Amino acid sequence: MSATLWHTIETEETLQKLDSSTSGLSSAEVEEKVSRHGKNLLPSRKRLTLFRIILDQFMSSLIYVLLAAAIVALILEEYSDAGFIFLVLIINAVIGAFQEWKAEEKASALENLIKLKVKTMRDGKVRVIDSEDLVPGDIVMLESGNKVPADIRILRENNLTAEEAILTGESMAIDKQSETLEKEKAAVSERSNMLFAGTTITTGRGTGVVVSTGLDTEIGKIASSLTELSTGKAPLVKRMEIFTRKISFIVLGACLVLGVTGYYSGIPIKEIFFFVVAVAVSAIPEGLPIAMTVALSIGASRMAKRNVIIRKLTAVEGLGSCTFIATDKTGTLTVDQQTARVIVLPGAIPFKVSGEGYNGKGDITAPDGEKAFVKTSPEFGDLIRAVTICNEGDLSQDDGGWSYAGDPIDVALLCLTYKAGSTPMKILEQVEKVSEVPFESERQYAAVYYKEKGKEQLQISVKGAIEKIRERIDAEKNSEMLEKAVKYAADGYRILAVGGGPVEEVMPVGELPFMELLGFIALIDPLRPEAAAAVEACHRAGVQVAMVTGDHPATSLAIAREVGIAKTREELITGDELSAISSKAGTEFLDILKSKRVFSRVSPQQKQVIVESLREAGHFIAVTGDGVNDAPALKTANIGVAMGYGTDVAKDTSSIIISDNNFASIAAGIEEGRFTYSNLRKIIYLLISTGAAELITIGLALAFMLPLPFLPVQLLWLNLVTNGIQDVALAFEAGEKKVMRQAPRRPDEAIFDPLMIRQTLISAAVIGLLAFGLWYHLLNHLHWEESIARNAVLMLMVLLQNFHALNCRSETRSVFRIPLKKNLVLIFGILAAQSIHVVALQLPIMQTILSLYPIAWQHWLYLFLTASSILFAMEIFKLYLKKKNLVIRK
Known part of the structure; x- marks a missing residue:
């Protein structure tokens, strides 16, 4: 039955095919059809459970690598290392799950579109039932304001129009009639003898027979198709999948190469395991999941302030x-509100109308540039009075603003009354209506017979389709106006002709007297x-x-x-x-x-x-x-x-x-999305470059047959506590306005583009060489005790990360050209990271966990000055890029 072209079938045959009649179905027939067709419901969306949302937070290649590292740490009984990693995973899962749960709370049920009460004929009597109980063959009665409960073939109607934008995108209400259509492949918007579930009756009344329910309705077909469609992945998801796969291979490769090298260098197996853990901890950006989630959350918050609400965090970028x-x-x-844009008076004189929407804000401007009012000219005043008298809408202003009711075109015409310096009440109180002919789609016009108070002359005001009104005017006299109306219609305007003048008597409904063409009005849903x-x-x-x-x-x-x-x-x-x-x-x-x-x-x-x-x-x-x-x-x-x-x-x-x-x-969302992506790059740049620097330091120590410069737990401290504060703080970096003057990133562009690779390698090399140089100097030249030397190298690495965080504020601009006030969070973050480490040096419990010792202020100052060199090294690199014009688009 769902494949039947109901709009092409006569009403009598439709009833026969549905085993129905104008008196409706019997209770027995309804029961049989319910068993055959089911309830008139659409499938409700199955909401994700909290458990599933939390589980989804762990579905990432980077998370898998972190889990593997934690498991290795547990096997080696390095519980502090494993604890740090598990802490990262828990924090990331909590933040991500909270964001998605909030979005899930806003999820809605699909069936609400058609779950309502409806008036139908059952057993020859009018009954009000739940729409879900409707079956094909039910006779349904609808009127203005009703939501259509199922797909319905119209049997009878009176001035019936329906708003179908949710199905068709059509901005205007559709005129409905019961006549059979010949076009078999008519689009939904062209099936004027059908009503569709989920749409709304705008005006009039109608009676029809239900032809489709539930999934067989037009809405149901769309609902069914959604389950078969693949969802396009967000760009960030695609890029991060590629990125984390590469990181995974790098980690595994580095562990394998360095582990084998260590084995053939004579290092005991247990030490090699510790060494592999250290390498894994260095290479994996443990803080990245948290930093990414925070950056996306900040982006979502900024977007919300610009009216962009994010339901899925990855959509921020x-x-x-x-x-x-x-x-x-x-x-x-x-604006989705019909608005008059042009008024054309006899002689083809155009008046321009400003303002949008259903209110009296705006002006009507005459050809000479002067504002037009009711008293500006008799012709102009006659047209304004005509569209106000022949009107069933309502538009008024109170303390709460503008309120309106009725047909959108009628309301749009009343807007002209206010813009012309009058009000509907002022005009209507001067006349006495004698007879009204409401608009119906078959007639294509509405008319009002009236008398001005204190006068006996009967007059008429008419508005409607220009094709209808031109039959009752002097077409030759108004040929120029009619030609102009055709031109406006071709440009997408809706044309409403206005006629009027004195008449001898009230004509029968369906007939119009000869009259004067007062003008026409061109309306359109105007641009925002x-x-x-x-x-x-x-x-x-x-x-x-x-x-x-x-x-x-x-x-x-x-x-x-x-x-x-x-x-x-x-x-x-x-x-x-x-x-x-x-x-x-x-x-x-x-x-x-x-x-x-x-x-x-x-x-x-x-x-x-x-x-x-x-x-x-x-x-x-x-x-x-x-x-x-x-x-x-x-x-x-x-x-x-x-x-x-x-x-x-x-x-x-x-x-x-x-x-x-x-x-x-x-x-605005595009701009904020680019800001967010830029900040994500800064975070990745900081984490990967410092992680690579740690690898370089470890690799050089191995090459020179020196002990490991860092313990695994110290690397976790670096990556999670010190860097972990700074990378999150980079998420607060203000965006650069130039992003909206640049081309979008290529769809196949990876996060690690040429610029990222260059700056990562150079900064990692500088940091790694500085840290290894100190390690080598302290052990071989000053002959410091290994644990004391390691303590100094750790402090140097913290300071290097502090300075490098400033480098990461921009990939191309000098750090000295970016005001500190643009990201005070980062400045406080850097100070906090350094302060936390200094405090940890003094606390016995932290000294035990991290193998730390206090550092004299003179040594700290020496390390501070040494670490500042990374700032100037990267400034030289940025200057080189600018000089060689190597920055393509960042």
């Missing part, structure tokens, strides 16, 4: 990595004020932007041109055109997609195919959406971005939610 944004139109680029600048910012940052919408092609192209997404009709493609080329070979199909920037009248499946194709072509793609129709694409994208006002389905499928529904916030 994702927006900064995206190379392509597929954005929705309605409510994202536009910040949208164009945000799109330009994305383009400047090298991010491509395309509009993917279910709206009308003309309207879509008009908005795309205004916002700067597209310029010509050649950049637009419709859903029908997309279907025609979908059979082409992969590369040819992709080439066509690459040349398009506006995709209109596309189905949910087509949007998902567009996203998947661009993703497979190498793009890191972010997709915005608010409706159920957007869910497949949101899940397929690398980064799914839901609008705050959107459906629960869209939010649940996404990793990011834009709370103010504004595309400008997406641009």
